[in-house]
Amino acid sequence: MPAGTLYRGREGMWSWVAHxxxxxxxxxxxxVHVLDTALVRVSPEAYDKVVATYKSPIVALLEYGLVAAILFHALNGLRVIAVDFWVKGARYQKQMLWTVVALWVVLxxxxxxxxLGHAARELFGS
Amino acid sequence: MSTTESTASGIGPVEGASVYTVDNPAPLIEAPRRRTKKTPKTTRGNFEMVAWLFMRLSGVVLVVLVIGHLLIQLVLDGGVSKIGFAFVAGRWASPFWQVWDLLMLWLAMLHGANGLRTVINDYAERANTRLWLKGLLYTATVFTILLGTLVIFTFDPNIR
Incomplete structure (x- = not known):
């Protein structure tokens, strides 16, 4: 393990780590997703069987986590592009990160x- | 001191005529680090710059493609509960969604593979480890892109 793995901390480093x-x-x-979709080429039953597991409440929670990861990566990616191509990008990188976090929370x-709605209906009944 | 001295040196008076004339030009001193015919050709291309640019361009396109994909698959029309073979068949009946998914597959796989290549370069310290991890990465990437492309192009709604 290389010594001193903490670079500078704060917004710049942690957004990079999260990205x-x-x-x-x-x-x-x-x-995994390309492999499971490839099952449509095997048979409708094989595909529907695997997709059924995606509809269970535990996997719904994982889907929510996936959405969280994708939304952060997408919004922060746009911030990285702004830092690289916008003249004032580097100066406003912190403000842009907090904008990203706020948008992410709302989304x-x-x-x-x-x-998560269908998982809740399955767990607690509709 | 006269400029007509037989042993003309480069050092002339601070003011006055130059020792050099059209028939007796000053020696040419080449600029430092100038590219000449003797300079060896660079062995590195622009790969890293192209990869850097690709990450940004594909990233912008992927934001649209992937968020649209998430809206359709997970939010609209009852979310994930509607997905099944019939739903896939309905969407891939349209060339628009075939092209959408094909573009998303290629861009996302190449974007992700280049990202993981960077991660491997950063953390795998031994040259041999980097070689094997990247070999595995490229094999898995090529396999997945080809498999996904094959599935989109050869999809048969009447397989049963």
Whole structure:
């Protein structure tokens, strides 16, 4: 393990760490997702059987986590582009990160019902 | 001191005529680090710059493609509970969604593969470890892109 793995802390470093972690998680999900979709080429039954597991309450929670990772990576990615291409990007990187976090919180609150609603109905009945 | 001395040196008077004329030009001193015919050709291309630019361009396109995909699959029309073979068949009946998914597959896989390549370069300290991890990464990436492309192009709604 290299010594001194903490660079500077604060917004710049932690957003970079979060961008990496979410990126790697999304990429590993993508492999699984292409494989499960490839089952449509095997048979409708095989595909529907696997997709049925995606509708269980535990996987719904994982889906919510996936949405969280994708939304952060997308919004922070736009911030990275602004830092690189906008003349004042580097100066406003902190403000842009807090804008990203605020937007992310709003979108995640909005995603609760659509993503977790069916799981709640299954668990507690409609 | 006269400029007509037979042993003309480069050092002339501070003011006055130059020792050099059209017939006796000053020696040319080449600019430092100038590219000449003798300079060896660079062995590195622009790969890292192209990769950096690709991450930004594909990123912007992916924001639209992936968030649209999430809205359709997880939010609209009852969310994930509606997804099944029939739903996939309905969407891939349209070339628009075939192109959407194909573009999303290629861009996301290449964007993710390049991201993981960077992560491997950063954390795998031994050259051999980097070689093997990247070999595994490229194999898995090519396999997944080809499999996904094949599935989109050869999808058969009447498989049963």
């Amino acid at each position: 990496r972690v979410t990126g790697v998680l999304i990429f590993f999900f993508l492999f 995640m609150l909005g995603a609760i019902y659509p993503v």
